[in-house]
Amino acid sequence: MPAVTRILTDQKNITRQKTDTCDAEALRDGQVRLAIESFALTANNVTYAATGFDIGYWKFFPVAEEGQGLVPVxxxxxxxxxxxxxxxxxxxxxxxxxxxxxxxIEPVAHGRSAVRDGAPHRDGLPEVYNLYSRVGPAAASDPYQALMxxxxxxxxxxxxxxxDNNWxxxxxxxxxxxxxxxxxxxCAFLAELVDRPYKVVGLTGAGNAxxxxxxxxxxxxxxxDEVDHLKQVDSVYVDMAGNAAVKxxxxxxxxxxxxxxxxVGLSHWDQFAKPDGLAGPKPQFFFAPAQIAKRKADWGKGVIEGKITEATAQIVADAARWLTLEQHDGLGEAMQPFADLAAGRADPKTGHIVRVG
Structure with missing residues (x-):
């Protein structure tokens, strides 16, 4: 049985990664072995690593090595x-x-098109991360789906x-x-709303403006560095970066x-600090699975999932005009783009896809 190759990440310094091999485990009744074909790397994965303990992302794929973790993708x-x-x-x-x-994984039926990993260590973790959707043969759209x-x-x-909160x-x-x-x-969803009562203001680095x-x-x-140019009107701040000085x-x-x-995110994870002594309202963490759960209760099963699928298709259809795909062959090739994302060096116009096998 071939050995399992993996990339271990230092949980205290997520810029430190190393390749590692371990013996593949023999399957028990009810289990399935999945060979990972490809995955996307984005700033989202940096957030998973940076909040691995606070939010629980290290719990999905536990390893025996103390202080090491597997970043979800x-x-x-x-x-x-x-x-x-x-x-x-x-x-x-x-x-x-x-x-x-x-x-x-230990699959459990979840409707006609998906299964849920019923492994004991994933009990209590958000369902959205435990679901695996059946898909057809490999297609040209795969990279966009993984990325977007x-x-x-x-x-x-x-x-x-x-x-839902009336802005x-x-x-x-x-x-x-x-x-x-x-x-x-x-920004795209906010901008397209007809008769919207608000303006959309984007904050970004000078190189991406x-x-x-x-x-x-x-x-x-x-x-x-132009925050002091913001209009002093009733405002909401949605922070994907986590930069303490900017906040x-x-x-x-x-x-x-x-x-x-x-x-929301921690793309500037290395400039994050606890929000002590801030003027105004205390920042509240937005947890997407909680909104999914709320909408399931509001609207019934399957409605919010359909809206998300439709919204994703809308953005993906437009992405070809501004997104360039960059493919990395081999699991070990994931470390450099992850390091670039963690260091803020990644080009937002590039999408990284790692082909594992």
């Missing part, structure tokens, strides 16, 4: 061995995987959550890290008119 795999009635050898699945060559679906799902859920009465919605794919998706402006999703684009400056600039401050 979104991608595709095929069933290469099955001792389960729910999956047959040869089936392909889209879902949540480790940076590794394989994953063993989890990010745009978050974008749409943020848009839906803001709408918090804001006259402007400020999106931090507006050049990130999640940020761009949110022209790119964000060209896409046309924002009414205004400011760089991080401090923005809260101070909008003291008295900032109606809500939402923390």
């Amino acid at each position: 979104w991608g595709f795999a095929r069933v290469v061995e099955s001792r389960s009635e729910f999956l047959e050898t040869g089936e392909r699945l889209y879902g949540f995987y480790p940076m590794a060559s394989e994953l063993v 679906q989890p990010l745009i799902a978050t974008s749409y859920l943020l848009f839906d959550w803001l709408s 918090f009465g804001a006259e402007q919605i400020i999106v931090g890290s507006a050049s990130s794919k999640t940020g761009l998706g949110l 022209a790119f964000v402006k060209e896409l046309g999703f924002c009414d205004a684009v400011l760089t991080y 401090q400056a923005l809260h101070q600039r909008l003291d008295g008119v900032l109606k809500h401050s939402s923390a």
Whole structure:
């Protein structure tokens, strides 16, 4: 049985990664072995690693090595061995995987087109991450799905959550890290609303400002050192970056008119600090699975999933005009793009796909 190759990440310093091999485990009754084919790398994966303990992302794919973890990624795999009635050898699945060559799951039926990993260690973890959707043969759309679906799902859920809260009465919605794919998706959804009561303001680094402006999703684009140019009107801040200095400056600039401050991502994980002593409202963490659960209760089963699928297709259809795919062959080739993403060196116009096997 071939050894399992994986990329271990230092949980205390996520820029430190190493390749590792371990023996493949023999399957028990009810288990399935998945050979991971490909996955996407985005700033989302950096957030998973940076919040691995706080949110629980290290729990999905535990390893025995103390202080080491497997960063979750979104991608595709095929069933290469099955001792389960729910999956047959040869089936392909889209879902949540480790940076590794394989994953063993214990599938449980979940509707006609998906299974859920019923492994005991995944009990209590958000369902959206435990579901694996059946997909057809490998297609040209696979890279876009791996890159965009989890990010745009978050974008749409943020848009839906803001709408659900009547925009918090804001006259402007400020999106931090507006050049990130999640940020761009949110700006796009916000911009297309007819008769919207707010302006969309994108915050980004100086090197990405022209790119964000060209896409046309924002009414205004400011760089991080231009926070003092923000209009002092009723506002909401949706922060994808987690940059403590920017958050401090923005809260101070909008003291008295900032109606809500939402923390979503940590693309600037190395500049994150606990929000102590901030002017205005205390930042609240936005957890996408919680909005999914709320909408399932509001609307019934399957409605929010359909809306997310439709929203993702809309953004993906437009992505070809601004997104360039870059393929990396071999699991070990994932480390450099992950390091670039973690260091803020990645080009927002590039999407990284790792072909494992």
